Amino acid sequence: MSSALGRILMVEDDPRDTDLTLTALEEYNLGNEVVVTRDGEEALDYLYCRGKFEGRTSENPAVLLLDLKLPKIDGLEVLQQIKSDEGLKMIPVVVLTSSREERDMVASYKLGVNAYVVKPVDFHEFVNAIKELGIFWAIINEPPPGSMRRS
Amino acid sequence: MEHQRQGVERPAAIGSVVDAMPLHTAHTLLALRGYGLAVSSVAVALGTSLLLATYNFRGVEFPLFLMAISLTVWYAGVVPAIVALVLSGLGFNYFFTQPIHTLYITREDFPYYVVFLIFALLITRFSTIRRRIERDLVESRDALQKEVVIRTQQANLLDLTHDTIFVRDLSDRITYWNRGAQELYGWSAEEAVGKRTHELLQTVFPVSVDKIQSELLLSGRWEGELSHTKADGSSVVVASRWSLQRDEQHSPVAILETNNDITQRKRGEEDIRELNRELEKRTVELETINKELEAFAYSTSHDLRAPLRHVAGYAELLQRNAVSVLDDKGKQYVLMILESAKRMGILIDDLLAFSRIGRTETRKSLVSLNQLVQEARIEIGGEMAGRDIVWKIGLLPEFYGDRSMLKLALLNLISNSVKFTRTRTQAVIEIGCTEQGTKSTIVFVKDNGVGFDMKYLNKLFGVFQRLHRTEEFEGTGIGLATVQRIIHRHGGRVWAEGLVDGGATFYISLPKL
Numbered sequence: 001m002s003s004a005l006g007r008i009l010m011v012e013d014d015p016r017d018t019d020l021t022l023t024a025l026e027e028y029n030l031g032n033e034v035v036v037t038r039d040g041e042e043a044l045d046y047l048y049c050r051g052k053f054e055g056r057t058s059e060n061p062a063v064l065l066l067d068l069k070l071p072k073i074d075g076l077e078v079l080q081q082i083k084s085d086e087g088l089k090m091i092p093v094v095v096l097t098s099s100r101e102e103r104d105m106v107a108s109y110k111l112g113v114n115a116y117v118v119k120p121v122d123f124h125e126f127v128n129a130i131k132e133l134g135i136f137w138a139i140i141n142e143p144p145p146g147s148m149r150r151s
Numbered sequence: 152m153e154h155q156r157q158g159v160e161r162p163a164a165i166g167s168v169v170d171a172m173p174l175h176t177a178h179t180l181l182a183l184r185g186y187g188l189a190v191s192s193v194a195v196a197l198g199t200s201l202l203l204a205t206y207n208f209r210g211v212e213f214p215l216f217l218m219a220i221s222l223t224v225w226y227a228g229v230v231p232a233i234v235a236l237v238l239s240g241l242g243f244n245y246f247f248t249q250p251i252h253t254l255y256i257t258r259e260d261f262p263y264y265v266v267f268l269i270f271a272l273l274i275t276r277f278s279t280i281r282r283r284i285e286r287d288l289v290e291s292r293d294a295l296q297k298e299v300v301i302r303t304q305q306a307n308l309l310d311l312t313h314d315t316i317f318v319r320d321l322s323d324r325i326t327y328w329n330r331g332a333q334e335l336y337g338w339s340a341e342e343a344v345g346k347r348t349h350e351l352l353q354t355v356f357p358v359s360v361d362k363i364q365s366e367l368l369l370s371g372r373w374e375g376e377l378s379h380t381k382a383d384g385s386s387v388v389v390a391s392r393w394s395l396q397r398d399e400q401h402s403p404v405a406i407l408e409t410n411n412d413i414t415q416r417k418r419g420e421e422d423i424r425e426l427n428r429e430l431e432k433r434t435v436e437l438e439t440i441n442k443e444l445e446a447f448a449y450s451t452s453h454d455l456r457a458p459l460r461h462v463a464g465y466a467e468l469l470q471r472n473a474v475s476v477l478d479d480k481g482k483q484y485v486l487m488i489l490e491s492a493k494r495m496g497i498l499i500d501d502l503l504a505f506s507r508i509g510r511t512e513t514r515k516s517l518v519s520l521n522q523l524v525q526e527a528r529i530e531i532g533g534e535m536a537g538r539d540i541v542w543k544i545g546l547l548p549e550f551y552g553d554r555s556m557l558k559l560a561l562l563n564l565i566s567n568s569v570k571f572t573r574t575r576t577q578a579v580i581e582i583g584c585t586e587q588g589t590k591s592t593i594v595f596v597k598d599n600g601v602g603f604d605m606k607y608l609n610k611l612f613g614v615f616q617r618l619h620r621t622e623e624f625e626g627t628g629i630g631l632a633t634v635q636r637i638i639h640r641h642g643g644r645v646w647a648e649g650l651v652d653g654g655a656t657f658y659i660s661l662p663k664l
Contacts, residue, residue, distance in 0.1 A: 014457060020464040069453055098456040100503065102511075121460050121496030123467035123489075 007148045008034045009061035011043040024130035040073025059148040063137035068097040083112040090144035185227035189235035192219040197242045224274040315410040337382030353380040371395045448506045463492035501629040513553040520547035527562040545583030560637040563630040564596040571600035597656040603649040
């Protein structure tokens with residue numbers, strides 16, 4: 001699950017959400033492509049190859065699934081950091097959140113988010129949303145140069 | 152001469168009689184009186200001279216005649232004096248100069264007549280001067296009396312005003328104190344005059360006295376608010392105006408101070424300030440509450456949905472993966488969990504949408520209500536599938552308001568009508584408008600549905616209030632609360648009429664453009 005060579009970087013503090021998301025992705029055999037970080041700090045550590053991710057190859061993930069409400073450094077701060085960094089700004093970022101709040105949406109788009117998805121309460125809808133996200137970003141979409149390729 | 156006499160010489164009794172007569176009669180009478188005085192005074196002088204002559208007193212006749220002439224000149228004027236002069240001359244000539252008892256005039260007699268004449272002229276002159284002085288005196292006395300009357304009236308006028316007016320000299324001693332001052336401060340003029348103003352009134356100045364004095368000397372006036380203490384010890388705030396009075400040499404002599412009691416006004420202003428402070432405090436409180444509410448809504452949006460999603464997710468996984476180990480009851484339970492989670496999701500979404508209406512700014516533009524009705528009908532098209540609905544849509548006005556909010560309100564009302572006519576073989580939904588005076592427009596949505604009992608009218612627009620069982624008609628009970636909130640935000644009103652099984656009519660009144 002936390003293999004160092006995932007093409008999908010997920011930032012999610014809730015283990016149940018992580019569990020359900022991975023369950024959904026596994027249906028398309030995308031589960032082992034996912035790297036899970038539990039807060040904003042860990043996510044940035046991964047992207048900058050520091051801390052416990054010091055030894056990983058320096059390629060960027062093909063997509064970043066970002067929750068907004070996170071411990072330590074929240075999602076919007078992570079987004080801001082990524083989009084203001086020359087080496088990271090090309091990573092497609094999808095905000096995946098429970099919040100339907102307009103101000104969060106506006107703030108995310110202002111910071112240059114690539115997609116904004118509200119997690120549906122209904123499990124079928126949720127699974128569909130995650131599947132489509134996974135397929136689109138990890139399979140259909142051509143990631144920018146410097147991203148990890150499909151193995 | 153005649154004229155002067157009227158005012159000056161005439162005895163009071165004659166004067167009052169004369170006053171009552173026509174003018175020409177009075178003149179004649181006064182002239183006659185003058186001539187009478189001339190004749191009688193000469194007659195008395197002659198008689199006395201002749202009487203004294205019989206007792207051998209000689210040489211008194213000349214002074215006596217002079218006295219008669221003088222008397223006439225003094226009291227009767229020039230013309231009677233000439234008569235007296237002629238009569239005296241004749242009398243003197245006839246009775247006292249040689250040859251006696253003739254009117255023959257010898258050369259020695261001339262000096263007597265010359266003296267008579269000179270004496271008469273001198274007396275006339277003195278008399279004229281005397282009269283002029285007398286006239287001047289009377290005139291100035293009259294002028295003075297008039298002045299006194301005017302001044303008294305002016306002083307009385309100052310007493311009439313409600314303003315407090317007093318005058319003080321440069322050593323601050325009060326010299327005038329009107330009734331307004333007495334009424335305001337409680338000291339009478341007798342008590343106040345002579346006292347030092349600022350000691351008596353315990354004046355509290357807004358700025359230093361020196362500053363006020365210098366402004367007063369420079370511009371001749373000063374205005375400001377002072378605090379004084381009354382005779383009863385209570386304090387009073389006055390709007391004070393000072394004017395500097397200068398004499399002819401332009402040196403200051405007195406200060407006129409006019410004061411208006413503004414204690415009430417100041418108290419009113421203080422009250423208003425207090426109310427404003429209170430209002431500001433309340434506004435801050437409200438803002439805080441609003442922010443808390445927003446934070447609450449945000450956390451509801453985020454934190455409540457996550458566990459709900461987990462409940463639904465795991466129940467779904469249970470249904471999918473463990474269906475073989477569940478009996479029928481167990482499968483039913485899982486279904487219930489899923490349905491409940493779904494319903495709670497809808498409730499949370501509706502509640503959030505409802506709270507958002509209260510929180511977001513309205514973006515107003517000119518909106519065609521007919522167009523909104525059209526759009527709303529298209530949006531709920533799914534609910535109308537397979538239904539026989541007769542629409543009666545009248546001409547609706549344009550309204551200045553928030554388009555998306557108004558659409559949501561109409562959508563809720565129309566969707567309600569569609570929902571609650573479901574049991575009818577043919578539903579009739581009428582949307583129209585009635586004018587209500589010039590101030591507002593009323594739009595109504597009427598249906599022939601299941602209606603409602605008017606005794607629950609007060610619950611109709613409440614949040615999560617429902618008058619039907621969920622299994623009869625689905626819904627969260629937030630629709631009409633949303634309608635009410637939207638219309639209230641537009642300054643309008645909502646109400647309804649209904650009858651159980653007899654349809655319902657919902658009204659919204661919107662203020663006109």
